[in-house]
Amino acid sequence: MQNWKNILDVFILQAQTKDLKTASYPKEWAELTMKVSFGMGSPARIPWIGLKSQDQEVSRGIYPVYLYYKDLQTLILAYGISETEEPLQSWPAEILNSAETVTTYFKQEVPRYGGSFVFKSYKIRITGQEVSYVYSDTEKEATKTDLASDLSTITEYYKKIILLPSETVVSKSNQGLFYMEKQLEDFIIHNWDSTEFSKKYDLIIENGELLSQQFKTDVGPIDILARNKKTGSYLVIELKKNQTSDDTVGQLARYMGWVKKHKADEDVSGIIIAGQYDERLDYARTMFRNVEVYIYQVDFRLNQFRE
Numbered sequence: 001m002q003n004w005k006n007i008l009d010v011f012i013l014q015a016q017t018k019d020l021k022t023a024s025y026p027k028e029w030a031e032l033t034m035k036v037s038f039g040m041g042s043p044a045r046i047p048w049i050g051l052k053s054q055d056q057e058v059s060r061g062i063y064p065v066y067l068y069y070k071d072l073q074t075l076i077l078a079y080g081i082s083e084t085e086e087p088l089q090s091w092p093a094e095i096l097n098s099a100e101t102v103t104t105y106f107k108q109e110v111p112r113y114g115g116s117f118v119f120k121s122y123k124i125r126i127t128g129q130e131v132s133y134v135y136s137d138t139e140k141e142a143t144k145t146d147l148a149s150d151l152s153t154i155t156e157y158y159k160k161i162i163l164l165p166s167e168t169v170v171s172k173s174n175q176g177l178f179y180m181e182k183q184l185e186d187f188i189i190h191n192w193d194s195t196e197f198s199k200k201y202d203l204i205i206e207n208g209e210l211l212s213q214q215f216k217t218d219v220g221p222i223d224i225l226a227r228n229k230k231t232g233s234y235l236v237i238e239l240k241k242n243q244t245s246d247d248t249v250g251q252l253a254r255y256m257g258w259v260k261k262h263k264a265d266e267d268v269s270g271i272i273i274a275g276q277y278d279e280r281l282d283y284a285r286t287m288f289r290n291v292e293v294y295i296y297q298v299d300f301r302l303n304q305f306r307e
Contacts, residue, residue: 004029004151005144007049008066009131012075012124014038015047015068025049030155032063045070045111050080051155053162060085062161064154067102067113073124074136076102077150079117086214086221091117092161093250103218114218120150184239184273185223189213197271201226201235217262222255233267234259240274240281248272249284252291 007025015038022036032051038044047070052063065080079091079099090096095117103114105121121136133142142150189212192198203212203226215225224237236255240248252270259268269290274281285293 003144004148005133008075008133008147011036011047011049011066012068012126012131013129015043015070016126018043030152031159032155046113048113051158053159056087056089056162057082060087062087062089062091062158064119064151064158065113065116067116068124069106069110072106074106075122075124075133076105076116076118077120077122077154078102078113079119079154080113081116081220083113083115086223089162090247090251093247096247096250096254101219109218115220119154185213188224188237188273197226197235197237200229202229217255217258219254219258220251222259225259231267233269234263234265236268236270238270238272240272248274248281249291253288 007029011025020038020040020043022038025036026034028034029051032053035050035052036048037050038047047068048065050063050065052061056063060082062082063080065078067076067078067080068074069076079095081087081091099117099119101114102110102116102118105118122133122142123136125132125134133147134140135142188195188197189203189210192203203210203224204215205211212225213223215222222236223239226235226237227233228235236252236259238248238252238255249272252272256268256270259265267290269292270288271292271294272281272285273294281293285291
């Protein structure tokens, strides 16, 4: 395995078998930790190769990832988003607002990872032990150099994103604030009837099951989804966790767009809950007529931010 195409070739060919072993693959690539998975116990429908920084977790992080959709004979190089737990950091708004999700790209539901964002897509052609990669959009075959360049582009971008200074975790007080943010979602759900939101909105409960918290969509989980008591219109609530203001606004817009399309709701509204005033967040808010910002205090009292 002297070049990246060799690694991909071995990965694609192994994915055709029931061999789940990964010990022979490099543990690092491009100064990132490399993880390979063909499944546990039985072959996965979507084998993958992920490249992550040390502070990101596969189960709760973002990272460049190859997703091999065997049934569709397509390899996706994606801006990966873990689906086990919501990541503590998100891809920048420029990705969230411009790149297609895997589900949107295929125009159909996929077994896994539909919420990750497509960077490159290759049609896979296997002849004996030879593997070729053809760009899905141009029908041009990707050379060894092309494949290495594609990976280099996304990994270098990723490393810049990961190294960006955090807006919240910069002091002991802010570390405490971030800890509180991680608990806030549960607090709001468990004390819904005591919050200002309950005056106008209901949580979504079906067949005795609470659906509002971490409401599942094919573009990621919504922190809290509620419905207007009178109109039935939806409210998307997003907590500003360890991410930039631009990321938070972009994420909220993405979820509101999903609700508008898939729930046929032209009047969907949004709320961002943050731990402190942020001028950039305030400027972004003014561009949306139906988005509000709430600032919470450490005792979890919610106060609507007003100019």
